[in-house]
Amino acid sequence: MDPRRILLAISGGIAAYKTPELVRALRRAGHEVRCALTPEAERFVAPLSLQAVSGQSVRRDLFDPGEEGEIDHIGLADHADLVLVAPCTANLMAKMAQGLADDLVSTVLLATRAPVLIAPAMNLNMWSHPATRENLACLKARGVFVVGPEKGELACGWEGQGRMSDPATIVAAAEACLGSKALEGERVLVTAGGTAEPIDAVRSITNRSSGKMGFAIAAEAYRRGAEVVLVAGVTNLETPFGVRRIDVESARQMRQAVLDEFETATIVIKAAAVADFRPAR
Structure with a gap:
């Protein structure tokens, strides 16, 4: 696949600790990766680590004059060939479904015209909650792609569905979203x-x-x-x-x-x- 521009939007879940490896996997596949974090995501992954593995500055604040001067949030949305949200928490899914834009990540998601792929990660009860199921159905109906979550041991100690997919699986899903449409309709x-x-x-x-x-x-x-x-x-x-x-x-x-x-x-x-x-x- 030709190199593409991927914006990795990271929300505040424990699975965010996997994102440096996800960035490395995307770059090994030849893609340019930029990262944007919610305020809560910084509790789980250091922006400096993401900057080191991506080779790009990391965006965190919607109204930071320095960051907006380099590439503003609308430019960030327009720059991407794909917006990948990993991990995507129940909270961010709800924001996306309702069209809220109260931080950098949710604003970019509302402004982008690129395909959006989410990798949900949460407690299994949150994943199975009717509100989450309705939000998921809403996002799918709008054309949002979904990878995972997988079954396994969760950070809370429970066993069940809610674990974020492995980086290799997410990369494969991202490349599927970015693929040509030569066989569309077949x-x-x-x-x-x-x-x-x-x-x-x-x-x-x-x-x-x-x-x-x-x-x-x-x-x-x-x-x-x-x-x-x-x-x-x-x-x-x-x-x-x-x-x-x-x-x-x-x-x-x-x-x-x-x-x-x-x-x-x-x-x-x-x-x-x-x-x-x-x-x-």
Whole structure:
């Protein structure tokens, strides 16, 4: 992908400590990264650290004469090819849904015409609260992209959904948002991975296919604007961002899954390593 300009907006959640690594990952992918912080975000990540890893000055204050003199907040909004909000707290989601603009980050989000990608991070009860669900639905309806949150151990000590996605996943999502629209309107069906044919309840005949090629094809098709369905055999790969995945095990299951999706597909790519034999019963 060609280098793009990404504005990383950081809100005040504990997951903000991951943002220096996120900045480094975005820069390794070749992108220019600027950072803007809410006042609360400074409690979790030092602006100096972000400046060091981004190579750019960090914006924090909506009305700082020095910062506005370098690049004003409207210029900051216009400069970005993508605004990435990570972590995106429940509070900031609510502000975005209501169109509030009471600090630098919320003002930029209201002023930008670039695509917006949010990476929510919060306690699982906050994530499942009806107000948060309504705000999320509102933002999605306006075209805001969402990556995560993931399930796992949370900073509060709870287990559940609410953990911010890993930097690599967020970078993949950002690049998907920035991808070309060459396949927009297409519905791509991809098969990937190997199948396993059971001999009995314990043993099976399978192969060493990793599924990497099919998963890469699915990810690239989505990045180019297609709706993608991935029928995955036996593999431990993570689902590419934006792709709908159907897990199967045997060749018969894969055949049926493909037939179920075939009629609505405009492009079919068969990259799976399907078994040649099935044990006789």
